[in-house]
Structures are given as C-alpha cells and as structure tokens.
Amino acid sequence: MASARIEAVDLSKSFAGVPLFGGVSFLLDRGVLAVTGPNGSGKTTLLKILASLMRPSTGTVRVESEGRELSRDERRSRVGWSGPDLAFYPELTAEQNLAFFRRAAGFASERHDLRTRLAAVGLDGSGTAVEHFSTGMRQRLRIAFSFLLDPDVVLLDEPMAGLDADGREAVHRAVASAARRGPVIAAATDLEDLPPADEVLEIRGRETVSGKPKP
Amino acid sequence: MTPTRLGFWSRAWAVCAKDAAQEGKRRIALGSILFFAATALALVSYAVGPFGLPADARASLDAALLWIILFFSAATGLPRALVREEETGTGLALRAVAPGAVVIAGKAAFNFLLFLAIAALSVPTFAVLLEWRIESSAALVAVVLLGGVGLxxxxxxxxxxxxxxxxxxxxxxxxxxxxxxPLLLPAIAATVAASQGSFAAAPLRVLVAYDGAATCAAYLLAGAAWED
Amino acid sequence: MKLLKLLLLPYMAAVIAGAFLWVEPAEGFLGESSRIVFFHVPCAWTAALAFLVAAGYSLAYLLSRNARFDSVAHAAVRLGLLFAALTLVTGSLFARIMWGSFWNWDPRESSYLLLLFLYGAYLFLRAAVDDPERRARIAAAYALFSAVLMPFLVFVVPRVTRSLHPQTVINPQGKILMDTPTKTVFFAGLLGFTALFLWLLELEARGARVRQPTN
Structure with a gap:
C-alpha cells in the first residue's frame, strides 16, 4: 500500500508586505489534521499553498510518496484538493467535467469508474449541466474532484459547506477511508464542521497552535 | 500500482477537445469572431470596393487589409480560450490538475482551429468582394497557415x-x-508575392523562424505564465 | 558605484567634445548631420541592452522569486523606454536633415517605434495586475517571451524590407567603415552610454526598493 507524508516547514504568507500567517510547521503521515481559525486567518491560503496552487512567502512544503520526495509537477496528481472557490465548466455535465479533469491530469477516464465516483458523493450520472446544480450538488462534485486522481494526500477546504446530512455522511466515509491510507487535511472555521480529526492546527493571527481535539 | 499515464499530447488534446465541446454549446468565440470578420470585410469592401484602390498599389494594400482583418478578428476571439477559464472560475481546477505547457498547448491548438475557420471563410470572401486576383493559391495557403500558427x-x-x-x-x-x-509584416510581404504568383522565400523563412521561436518560448515559459 | 558616477561626468563631457571638435563630418552626409551618430547609435544600443538586462533579471526572478530582481527588471524597462524614445528623437532629427521629413516609416524607424510600444506594453501589463507576486511573475514571463521575439523586430524584419537607413555597425561587409577619430569617439560613446545606463539602473532599482519596503 502506498505510504505518503506531507510536511510543512515554517510556512508563512504575506500579501503586499502584510503578513497573513506565519510559523506553520507540521508533519503528517496518516489520519486527519483539522485546520481551524477565524475568517480571514489564512486557512484557504494555507491549503492552496499545500496544494502548490500558491507559493509561500517563506518556508517549504514537502510531499513524499513511497519514500521519495515528489516534484512540484508530480504533486499535481498525487495531492488532491478542493475548496470553496473551485468551480466547474457550467455548460458540461458532472461526468463530462470529471472526465475532462482526469484526462487533463493524464489519467484514462472510463464511464463506469466516473459513475462510481459520482455515486459515492450521491450524484447520479444524469445529463444535467453543472450550471443547473444547487449549492449542495456543487459541493458534492468538489468532494468528488478532490478524490478524482486517487491521491496520496487529500486537502479539503470547507468540505461540509452547504451539505445536507446525507452529504456530510458521504464526506465522513470518504475521509475515514482516505485517512487509513494517508494524510488528510481539512479546514473550516469550527471543528464541528469537519470530519472527526486526530490532530488540530489552529491559526490565530501570526501564531499557530497545534494540539489534540478536545473531547 | 501506477496506472498508465497519458502523454503530453493526449492531455493537451483533452484541453482542446473540452474547449471545442464548450464552444459547441455556446458558440461565443466563433460567433463573435465571424461577426467581427464579416463587419470588417463589409466595411473594407464598402469603403474601397474593387476599384477604389489605385491599380499599382492594389497588391500591397489588399494584402495589408487582409492581414489587418485577420489580426483584429483573432484578437477578438482567440483570448477567449483562457479568459473564459478565469470568468467561470475553472482556472483553479485546471491549475490543480495540469501544468501550464499542457494547457497552453491545448488552447493554442483550439485557437489554431478557430483561426483556420476564420481564414477559410474570410479569405475567399475578401477575394470575391474586392476582386482580388491571387496568382498562386498554394503560396497564399502556405502564408496563411504559417501566419496562423504564429498568431x-x-x-x-x-x-x-x-x-x-x-x-x-x-x-x-x-x-x-x-x-x-514581426509576424504580420513578413506575412503581408509574402501575401503580396502570392497574389503576384510567387513563393517569396525570404519572408516565408522569417515566418518559419518566428513560429519556431514563439513555440519554444511559449513552451518554456508556460509555467510562469499560467501557474502562480 | 560612487566612483563610476564621478568618472562618468568628465568622461561623457570628453565624448561630447570629441564628437563636435575632433571628428570631421563624414562624407556623403549633409552638413554636420553625421555627428548625430555618436549619440543616436549609443541610445539605440542602450535601448536594446536595457531589454536584455530586463530579460536577464526576469529570468533570475522566475528562478528565485526574489522581488529584488523584479524591481531591477522593471527599472531596466523604464530606462529602455527612455533610451528608445531618445533613439527615435535623434533619428528623426537626422531624417529631417537627410531625407527631408521627421518620419518616413522607414523599417528601422518603425522597428524602434514598435520596441517603444513593447516597453510601454510591459508597463501597462504591470499596471493592470494588482497582486505584487502575480504582477512580477506575469511581467517576467512577458519580458522573456518578448526577448525571444524582439530580435525579429530589430534585426530580421528591417533586413527583409528595404531601408533608407545608413549602414549599421553590424553590416553585410562585416567591416567598421570609419576613420580613426570617428571610431575612437564612437566606441568611447558606446562605452559611456553603457556605463550611464548601468549607473541609472542601479539608482532606479535602489529608489524603487526605498519606495516600497515590502520585504
């Protein structure tokens, strides 16, 4: 089974000289790390940095898979990410969207496989274009996107936003199964909006506090 | 464990095919370009007509007008391919799965097809409306293709x-x-030659070199251009 | 740098004096018009050099993501714009005397006009991007892409089309067609303008860093 780990070393980010957060360090090889903090504390930015969608102002991110450090390019397919500003092609169906992203990432896409992935988040393979999707359905599709390439590391920003009980249940299942295999990092303002976590990283202004979730 | 991975061209082709599928649904890029080209053609032919230009200056003026129409039509429609990704917010998802070189190669392929569609319609229309005589169609096709690649x-x-x-x-x-x-000037020079019946080697060579340089530079700099 | 500044003043004064007092007007040119070569050509050379410097620092920026390199590249483009404008002004003064009008759409005039547009476009592009890191990255990509296509503008296209412009220093005969005093003052001028550019570049880049103390 693939073993993977993600390490952050003294990450900080500032925009135009104004610091957002600093001193973020952790090492995770399996289980769920919850990232919490108030609005504007930089949770989304931190997850984007971990997903190589942004560069940190200082510090480094290392992702290892099977004992080997992955390049920035390899991380694109080995690290799955979704966040609130992730959008899909409005004219295309959910299945067409996922099929395209798999092919653009360099993976073959099969109809049967895509249907299974959509069913896992409670979406059917119907011909509805994404522009007619509700908020909850879009969120379900985002979750499917983060697991689309069977990544070693999963990053979920606001995974529960707009989801009903059924949808939350689907996220719990997906996260639990991924956390047995490797690291999962999930971010939200409050711990209640996240799947059960093994560790917590709280961003408070320029300092971060890590610890265990309180029972 | 490692599944078979698709190569660079298959991935770029996926980007191109997706754009074509999206374009098939809305036809905004194609529609706006063709509308623009038609307007420009109508304006030019109305203003100068087949006899509005002095005979000795016709070859160069016709060639210049044709490339001006092609350039502005392209400028209207070709940027859509990437601008649309930002408008729909899908640029982020695309960045998450594909490197800049794949995206730019795929979009450039789609844009080249779009350019061929414009050229296939506007060049013959231009020739008919302005009674533009082309002595060597093969040379003209070569210029339009080489110019289109670079453009x-x-x-x-x-x-x-x-x-x-x-x-x-x-x-x-x-x-x-x-x-x-530097692409348009040799393209116009080679178009003048084509209308007079010859393959103009010097400007065509410049076009080939330009296309090659632009391709290499775009490939190497795609990551810097597209990814944060 | 201080020493350079102190030496530059008497040196440039000597070049100017040499250009007007020592050198005889060249044959085949009207009146004293040939003297402009000592200012026109170094301006043109410096404008092109500025672009190479900007491209070099842009590459350094992309490799290191150090904001300092970006501010030097930006300063080089601003100076390049100035020298390209001076090239056009000195060139059209010469054109007025020799060819009867300030502007003739000569391929060489046009190519420097386009170079001026290129510098302007770089500055427009910077102004249109808000985020400083994204601005630096996009500007660097544009500068390097332009550096690959610029030789077509400056060297290839003017040679494909006919030109009234006098033989350039790099000419088909591969010879420098000048007498000794002309040659001496000419190359001294080139060197002086290059040093002037480097001094101004350092000054501009330092000024830019003082104005925005971001890092």
Whole structure:
C-alpha cells in the first residue's frame, strides 16, 4: 500500500508586505489534521499553498510518496484538493467535467469508474449541466474532484459547506477511508464542521497552535 | 500500482477537445469572431470596393487589409480560450490538475482551429468582394497557415498573461501588437508575392523562424505564465 | 558605484567634445548631420541592452522569486523606454536633415517605434495586475517571451524590407567603415552610454526598493 507524508516547514504568507500567517510547521503521515481559525486567518491560503496552487512567502512544503520526495509537477496528481472557490465548466455535465479533469491530469477516464465516483458523493450520472446544480450538488462534485486522481494526500477546504446530512455522511466515509491510507487535511472555521480529526492546527493571527481535539 | 499515464499530447488534446465541446454549446468565440470578420470585410469592401484602390498599389494594400482583418478578428476571439477559464472560475481546477505547457498547448491548438475557420471563410470572401486576383493559391495557403500558427501560439500565450489582469481586451491589443508585428509584416510581404504568383522565400523563412521561436518560448515559459 | 558616477561626468563631457571638435563630418552626409551618430547609435544600443538586462533579471526572478530582481527588471524597462524614445528623437532629427521629413516609416524607424510600444506594453501589463507576486511573475514571463521575439523586430524584419537607413555597425561587409577619430569617439560613446545606463539602473532599482519596503 502506498505510504505518503506531507510536511510543512515554517510556512508563512504575506500579501503586499502584510503578513497573513506565519510559523506553520507540521508533519503528517496518516489520519486527519483539522485546520481551524477565524475568517480571514489564512486557512484557504494555507491549503492552496499545500496544494502548490500558491507559493509561500517563506518556508517549504514537502510531499513524499513511497519514500521519495515528489516534484512540484508530480504533486499535481498525487495531492488532491478542493475548496470553496473551485468551480466547474457550467455548460458540461458532472461526468463530462470529471472526465475532462482526469484526462487533463493524464489519467484514462472510463464511464463506469466516473459513475462510481459520482455515486459515492450521491450524484447520479444524469445529463444535467453543472450550471443547473444547487449549492449542495456543487459541493458534492468538489468532494468528488478532490478524490478524482486517487491521491496520496487529500486537502479539503470547507468540505461540509452547504451539505445536507446525507452529504456530510458521504464526506465522513470518504475521509475515514482516505485517512487509513494517508494524510488528510481539512479546514473550516469550527471543528464541528469537519470530519472527526486526530490532530488540530489552529491559526490565530501570526501564531499557530497545534494540539489534540478536545473531547 | 501506477496506472498508465497519458502523454503530453493526449492531455493537451483533452484541453482542446473540452474547449471545442464548450464552444459547441455556446458558440461565443466563433460567433463573435465571424461577426467581427464579416463587419470588417463589409466595411473594407464598402469603403474601397474593387476599384477604389489605385491599380499599382492594389497588391500591397489588399494584402495589408487582409492581414489587418485577420489580426483584429483573432484578437477578438482567440483570448477567449483562457479568459473564459478565469470568468467561470475553472482556472483553479485546471491549475490543480495540469501544468501550464499542457494547457497552453491545448488552447493554442483550439485557437489554431478557430483561426483556420476564420481564414477559410474570410479569405475567399475578401477575394470575391474586392476582386482580388491571387496568382498562386498554394503560396497564399502556405502564408496563411504559417501566419496562423504564429498568431495562435503568441495570442494564446499572451492571453494567459492578461487573463488575470484588469482591462483584458484593451490590454491584449496593447501587449500583442508589438510582438505580432514581426509576424504580420513578413506575412503581408509574402501575401503580396502570392497574389503576384510567387513563393517569396525570404519572408516565408522569417515566418518559419518566428513560429519556431514563439513555440519554444511559449513552451518554456508556460509555467510562469499560467501557474502562480 | 560612487566612483563610476564621478568618472562618468568628465568622461561623457570628453565624448561630447570629441564628437563636435575632433571628428570631421563624414562624407556623403549633409552638413554636420553625421555627428548625430555618436549619440543616436549609443541610445539605440542602450535601448536594446536595457531589454536584455530586463530579460536577464526576469529570468533570475522566475528562478528565485526574489522581488529584488523584479524591481531591477522593471527599472531596466523604464530606462529602455527612455533610451528608445531618445533613439527615435535623434533619428528623426537626422531624417529631417537627410531625407527631408521627421518620419518616413522607414523599417528601422518603425522597428524602434514598435520596441517603444513593447516597453510601454510591459508597463501597462504591470499596471493592470494588482497582486505584487502575480504582477512580477506575469511581467517576467512577458519580458522573456518578448526577448525571444524582439530580435525579429530589430534585426530580421528591417533586413527583409528595404531601408533608407545608413549602414549599421553590424553590416553585410562585416567591416567598421570609419576613420580613426570617428571610431575612437564612437566606441568611447558606446562605452559611456553603457556605463550611464548601468549607473541609472542601479539608482532606479535602489529608489524603487526605498519606495516600497515590502520585504
């Protein structure tokens, strides 16, 4: 089974000289790390940095898979990410969207496989274009996107936003199964909006506090 | 464990096919370009007509007018391919799965097809409306193809740069004109020669070199242009 | 740099004096018009050099993501714009005397006009992007892409089309067609303008860093 780990070393980010957060360090090889903090504390930015969608102002991110450090390019397919500003092609169906992203990432896409992935988040393979999707359905599709390439590391920003009980249940299942295999990092303002976590990283202004979730 | 991975071209082709599928649903890019080209053609033919130009200056003026129409039609439609990704917010998802080189190659391929569609319609229409005699069609086809390759690649690369800036449309014209001028000038020279029945080796060689240089530069700089 | 500044003043004064007092007007040119070569050509050379410097620092920026390199590249383009404008002004003064009008759409005039547009476009592009890191990255990509296509503008296209412009220093005969005093003052001028550019570049880049103390 693939073993993977993600390490952050003294990450900080500032925009135009104004610091957002600093001193973020952790090492995770399996289980769920919850990232919490108030609005504007930089949770989304931190997850984007971990997903190589942004560069940190200082510090480094290392992702290892099977004992080997992955390049920035390899991380694109080995690290799955979704966040609130992730959008899909409005004219295309959910299945067409996922099929395209798999092919653009360099993976073959099969109809049967895509249907299974959509069913896992409670979406059917119907011909509805994404522009007619509700908020909850879009969120379900985002979750499917983060697991689309069977990544070693999963990053979920606001995974529960707009989801009903059924949808939350689907996220719990997906996260639990991924956390047995490797690291999962999930971010939200409050711990209640996240799947059960093994560790917590709280961003408070320029300092971060890590610890265990309180029972 | 490792599944078979698709190669660079298959991935770029996926981007191109997706754009074609999207375009098939809305036809905004194609529609706006063709509308623009038609307007420009109508204006030019109304203003100068078949006899409005002095006979000795016709060859160069016709060639210049044709490339001006092609350039502005392209500037209207080609940047859409990347600007649309930012408008729909899908640029982020695309960045998450594909490197800049794959995206730019796919978009450039789509833009080249779009350019061929414009050229296939506007060049014959132009020739008919202005009674433009072309002695060597083969030479003209060569010029249009070579010019189209460079125009598509440079436009695609530059639209990746302006896609996330303000005032995109004006900005695209500002940044593309000085870089496309060294393509347009030899293209016009070679078009003049084609209408007079000859393959003009010197400007065609410049076009080939330009296309090659632009392709290499766009490939190497795609990551810097597209990824944060 | 201080020493350079102190030496530059008497040196440039000597070049100017040499250009007007020592050198005889060249044959085949009207009146004293040939003297402009000592200012026109170094301006043109410096404008092109500025672009190469900007491209070099842009590459350094992309490799290191150090904001300092970006501010030097930006300064080089601003100076390039100035020298390209001076090239056009000195060139059209010469054109007025020799060819009868300030502007003739000569391929060489046009190519420097386009170079001026290119510098302007770089500055427009910077102004249109808000985020400083994204601005630096996009500007660097544009500068390098332009550096690959610029030789077509400056060297290839003017040679494909006919030109009234006098033989350039790099000419088909591969010879420098000048007498000894002309040659001496000419190359001294080139060197002086290059040093002037480097001094101004350092000054501009330092000024830019003082104005925005971001890092």
């Amino acid at each position: 598509s690649i440079v436009s695609t690369f530059l639209s990746a740069l302006v896609a996330r800036a303000g005032q995109r449309n004006v900005l695209f014209l500002v940044v593309s004109f000085p870089l496309l001028a």
